[in-house]
């Protein structure tokens with residue numbers, strides 16, 4: 001446990017001494033803020049037109065559906081591009097500058113290295129998402145949304161981001177080049193993001209599989225306030241898979 | 257303390273280390289001497305459990321480097337060829353981190369840090385970022401890192417490279433003082449360094465050990481210089497001569 005915490009602490013120091021974490025967090029907050037106010041004005045617009053909508057028998061605008069769902073889903077797109085910036089250096093940099101030789105010849109296990117590094121990513125991600133939680137909080141304070149879906153949606157986005165980070169870390173473990181790690185994780189996450197596309201031309205089990213693999217659909221469940229075992233298992237498996245692959249990559253290094 | 261038996265390492269088809277065997281007893285300072293590309297770093301990386309051997313075996317502090325690598329890691333201090341520093345940490349932060357992962361008891365960590373800071377002459381740079389250190393200071397921080405947990409066996413890959421003459425003298429003094437209660441294996445391509453610091457020499461050339469001898473036995477009939485030139489192969493005499501002429 002001491003090893004895991006020591007490694008996590010060291011990684012956090014790197015994140016906040018080098019400006020990467022600040023840049024990513026600031027960028028994320030700005031982007032999410034931008035989209036929040038966009039969805040907010042869209043909602044206002046729809047609200048003004050409410051009488052017409054009512055006359056034609058169309059549904060009334062809904063705070064949760066319009067703003068919360070929109071913002072949470074947009075966050076996923078932004079995260080596909082920003083999470084790799086956080087994860088690309090996490091292992092690759094150690095390999096390139098030779099500090100890996102220190103870690104691998106110290107009495108720490110590969111799993112402790114992996115968990116320590118992942119924990120540091122989890123902390124940065126939690127801070128990043130917690131800051132943008134200000135926007136939904138504004139709605140709760142000044143409006144009358146349904147609160148539980150806002151909270152469960154946040155948990156869904158958090159789990160999804162942790163999954164993305166785990167995959168990004170695995171990619172970083174396979175190379176010593178940060179740029180290669182960054183670009184490959186972006187491509188991987190983007191592919192994952194659009195993976196339900198083939199489902200439209202397929203049917204039956206195949207379509208269901210592609211739909212199940214899509215983080216968009218899984219987060220949607222959380223955003224609607226239905227926290228199912230299925231989506232929770234989905235995100236946890238993504239996290240475990242990434243950790244497992246990182247572990248394998250580093251084990252292979254030790255016994256190359 | 258260190259026992260190496262027929263250690264081999266191949267990189268693909270290239271045999272970097274061939275059938276290397278030697279021993280280092282407790283309290284000895286062993287100089288691992290050889291020209292560039294002889295296989296010193298490769299051997300040292302195997303002994304420090306960073307690289308697995310292709311064949312052969314070795315024990316360090318009584319434990320097998322492959323089967324009991326965890327036990328070996330607990331008992332060695334290792335300075336790699338390039339000091340493994342984290343540029344964005346200060347020297348003190350870095351040493352605290354290394355102390356943590358090497359398992360130095362929390363209660364004594366602070367005193368261990370101030371002791372190695374003093375022993376390696378880096379007290380005045382302790383608040384500096386590692387990335388702002390000069391080559392010689394990086395080397396000393398690397399050395400401090402290797403001894404912070406008072407390991408039984410200390411393995412140093414070219415500990416004096418990049419140092420100025422005064423620093424070389426100080427670091428050699430330090431290594432000598434370490435030899436009193438630790439076993440030290442240090443690699444070098446500077447011949448006079450061996451006669452000044454070590455009490456045993458192992459000469460390696462083109463991946464093979466060509467000589468292993470206590471310094472006390474050696475100087476009786478021949479100088480180390482002669483032995484070295486005779487033992488490395490003819491084609492390498494130019495390389496070898498360079499080793500002899502180098503250094504303080």
Ligand SMILES: Nc1ncnc2c1ncn2[C@@H]1O[C@H](COP(=O)(O)OP(=O)(O)OP(=O)(O)O)[C@@H](O)[C@H]1O
Nearest residue numbers: 267270272290291292293294295296297298299445
């Ligand atoms: N990762 C590697 N892949 C392929 N060949 C390697 C690798 N590492 C080392 N070698 C080769 O193995 C041989 C021995 O290298 P090594 O680094 O052990 O030499 P050395 O004795 O430490 O030399 P130096 O005094 O220059 O540090 C060299 O010919 C080197 O080119």
Ligand SMILES: [Mg+2]
Nearest residue numbers: 296297298337
């Ligand atoms: Mg070398």
